[in-house]
Amino acid sequence: MTQYFIRRLLLIVPTFIGITILVFVITRFVPGGPIERMIAEAQQASMQSGGMTQSSGNGIGAATLDQDQIKQLEEYYGFDKPVLVSYWDWLVKVVHFDLGVSTRYSDPVWDTIKERLPISAFYGILTMLITYFISIPLGYMKAVRHNSHFDHVSSIVVFIGYAIPSYVVGIILLVVFASNLEWFPMGGFYGDEFEDMDSKLEQVADVFYHAALPLLAYVAGSFAVMTFMMKNSLMDNLAADYVRTAIAKGIPFKKAITRHAMRNSLIPIATHFGNNISVIIGGSFLIEKIFNIDGLGLLGYESIVERDYPIVLGVLVISAILQLFGNILSDICVAAVDPRVQFR
Amino acid sequence: MSEVLLKVKHLATEFDTEQGIARALDDISFEVKAGETLGIVGESGCGKSVTSLSIMRLLPKPAGNIVNGEVNFKGQDLVNLPADDMHNIRGNRIAMIFQEPMTALNPVYRISRQLNETLALHNPGMSKDDIQQASIDMLKRVGIPAPERRMKEYPHQLSGGMRQRVMIAIALLCNPEILIADEPTTALDVTIQAQILKLLKDLQKETGMSIIFITHDLGVIAEVCDRVLVMYGGRIIEQADIFTLFDKPSHPYTRGLLNAIPRLEKPAKETLSTIPGMVPSLFDFPPGCRFQNRCEYVQTRCEQETPDLEMHGNDTHQVRCFRFKELVNL
Numbered sequence A: 001m002t003q004y005f006i007r008r009l010l011l012i013v014p015t016f017i018g019i020t021i022l023v024f025v026i027t028r029f030v031p032g033g034p035i036e037r038m039i040a041e042a043q044q045a046s047m048q049s050g051g052m053t054q055s056s057g058n059g060i061g062a063a064t065l066d067q068d069q070i071k072q073l074e075e076y077y078g079f080d081k082p083v084l085v086s087y088w089d090w091l092v093k094v095v096h097f098d099l100g101v102s103t104r105y106s107d108p109v110w111d112t113i114k115e116r117l118p119i120s121a122f123y124g125i126l127t128m129l130i131t132y133f134i135s136i137p138l139g140y141m142k143a144v145r146h147n148s149h150f151d152h153v154s155s156i157v158v159f160i161g162y163a164i165p166s167y168v169v170g171i172i173l174l175v176v177f178a179s180n181l182e183w184f185p186m187g188g189f190y191g192d193e194f195e196d197m198d199s200k201l202e203q204v205a206d207v208f209y210h211a212a213l214p215l216l217a218y219v220a221g222s223f224a225v226m227t228f229m230m231k232n233s234l235m236d237n238l239a240a241d242y243v244r245t246a247i248a249k250g251i252p253f254k255k256a257i258t259r260h261a262m263r264n265s266l267i268p269i270a271t272h273f274g275n276n277i278s279v280i281i282g283g284s285f286l287i288e289k290i291f292n293i294d295g296l297g298l299l300g301y302e303s304i305v306e307r308d309y310p311i312v313l314g315v316l317v318i319s320a321i322l323q324l325f326g327n328i329l330s331d332i333c334v335a336a337v338d339p340r341v342q343f344r
Numbered sequence B: 001m002s003e004v005l006l007k008v009k010h011l012a013t014e015f016d017t018e019q020g021i022a023r024a025l026d027d028i029s030f031e032v033k034a035g036e037t038l039g040i041v042g043e044s045g046c047g048k049s050v051t052s053l054s055i056m057r058l059l060p061k062p063a064g065n066i067v068n069g070e071v072n073f074k075g076q077d078l079v080n081l082p083a084d085d086m087h088n089i090r091g092n093r094i095a096m097i098f099q100e101p102m103t104a105l106n107p108v109y110r111i112s113r114q115l116n117e118t119l120a121l122h123n124p125g126m127s128k129d130d131i132q133q134a135s136i137d138m139l140k141r142v143g144i145p146a147p148e149r150r151m152k153e154y155p156h157q158l159s160g161g162m163r164q165r166v167m168i169a170i171a172l173l174c175n176p177e178i179l180i181a182d183e184p185t186t187a188l189d190v191t192i193q194a195q196i197l198k199l200l201k202d203l204q205k206e207t208g209m210s211i212i213f214i215t216h217d218l219g220v221i222a223e224v225c226d227r228v229l230v231m232y233g234g235r236i237i238e239q240a241d242i243f244t245l246f247d248k249p250s251h252p253y254t255r256g257l258l259n260a261i262p263r264l265e266k267p268a269k270e271t272l273s274t275i276p277g278m279v280p281s282l283f284d285f286p287p288g289c290r291f292q293n294r295c296e297y298v299q300t301r302c303e304q305e306t307p308d309l310e311m312h313g314n315d316t317h318q319v320r321c322f323r324f325k326e327l328v329n330l
Helices: A002-029 A034-052 A067-077 A083-095 A109-144 A149-163 A166-180 A200-238 A241-248 A253-273 A275-282 A285-290 A296-305 A309-337 B048-056 B083-089 B111-122 B128-141 B147-151 B160-172 B190-207 B218-224 B242-247 B252-259 B300-304
Strands: B004-017 B020-033 B037-041 B064-073 B094-097 B178-182 B210-215 B227-232 B235-241
Touching: A002 A083, A002 A309, A034 A067, A109 A149, A109 A200, A109 A253, A109 A296, A109 A309, A149 A200, A166 A200, A166 A285, A200 A253, A200 A285, A241 A253, A253 A275, A253 A309, A275 A309, A285 A296, A296 A309, B004 B048, B020 B048, B020 B064, B020 B210, B020 B235, B037 B048, B037 B218, B048 B064, B048 B094, B048 B178, B048 B210, B094 B160, B111 B128, B111 B147, B111 B160, B128 B147, B128 B160, B160 B190, B178 B190, B190 B210, B190 B218, B210 B218, B218 B242, B227 B242, B227 B252, B235 B242, B235 B252
Parallel strands: B037 B210, B037 B227, B094 B178, B178 B210
Antiparallel strands: B004 B020, B004 B064, B227 B235
């Protein structure tokens, strides 16, 4: 088993290189890049300022960056070298925990990500916890009371939540509870008075006050899959021979479920567990946009639009590593609940 | 005459299915005496397993329901017993083993837990060490080598025969008065089957328990049973002690079954005799005798009236057929 996991850990290296090289190459071939964007920005700036300072007379010449400047920029960001060479340079830097500098903010990528990471993780972890806390008991109750009114009504609710895209849920929540009823704030991670609050408790309360609506939007769509996975897997196990054996031993039905069927039903849920890790961090840029939350999802999306490749790659590095470790974590979870699983 | 432990009277069980209500058991009556082995034989779907599940009240809920009759276990009617009292009987005074040893044990728990659990449940005062020791002793009794090591293993680490032995050990932990064995050897190969049958017989001799042995295999019946019920279409169609049944089968169905067994003394390569046709589904049984459409002796009466289970010859032999008396000479 240990051997298996060591092998899995070692496999992370080539997989990681594969993922990043692919994205790196793609960034080279998509039209437009950080340099072009800078040139365009410089053009815009000079046209505006040019309009006002026409008398100074250096008009068109200053409108674009000159060749030297462009060359300097290309050199700085590594665009002057062949793809693989600059990929290698980038990779060496990554290994030294240097993700480069954002072309947009001129800040180190890692600092930008570090700023956003806790926000996304906060929402991601809470969403996951809430989802598990709702899905497992709900799935359990639905399985035990299969075909009852409770089962039907909860199915309808779950499917409505699943069918409506989370950003629509977000907008509805925003309109109803923030705009019309004014029960919750319109957005942001915390309020304007956050820094002035006296106690930690007040600050925590403020964060949750702001988090209520976005969390609801995240959770609404997320527990359908898990709930039904739990319900179906428990139903399968309730019909299993070993549950009948347990009852034939004299164990009351309810205890036969909690002691015997539950653990077997959690196996598919455990398989799923590791995959959540990357979702946690990823966040949804739409929900972040709607609620004005500066999370990683929004950062990733904006940096793609703005061709801020160091950030794009930086976010990719973080999420790829999390996903790869998440897969191994899934395997460990499965091995923990199912003794039949033997990794070799 | 030994004491009657279990008296099943006019038991009827129905399943509520999407195609309508299926009567899986109809007017089942029989007795189990202390220390005897009663065989229940019949083909798939004849109701033999449903009979055992009805006695144990293990019918799949909410579809399966006992709609009539009683199951009298030493004066208590199990059909109407409160759930809590039923829990005390199951696994303690009436135990059961199943057909599929591969799936009947919980795959995620060690053997020790699955054994100890039963003892702890029915003997609340017993200490952990005593329970562990009793479980190990029981594994030894059912012929499992190195029981201490087996206790620490998971079901998937044991062979089919070993698992069935573990199932038997679990069933016998609390010294039940009746053991219901629902096709315990069907999933095992023939040599293991013989071992398990011998084990059950030996354990019965030791403990004096009664066994209800359910199978579709008349060879197995001949080996272990004292008395036999033959079921067809949810009804008992013949009931006799083992020698009478094999010497003088009286219902056309039983005769057909016995004729279908290939015999060593008959010439080889002769076409095997069979019972023509198929068992109708539970929804399509004709009124009257349920065997009529496959019976070579069918008469108009068989299509209109249901024959009763009638006494035949000695007091243990009963047959559900209008013509059994004439058939004896055919």
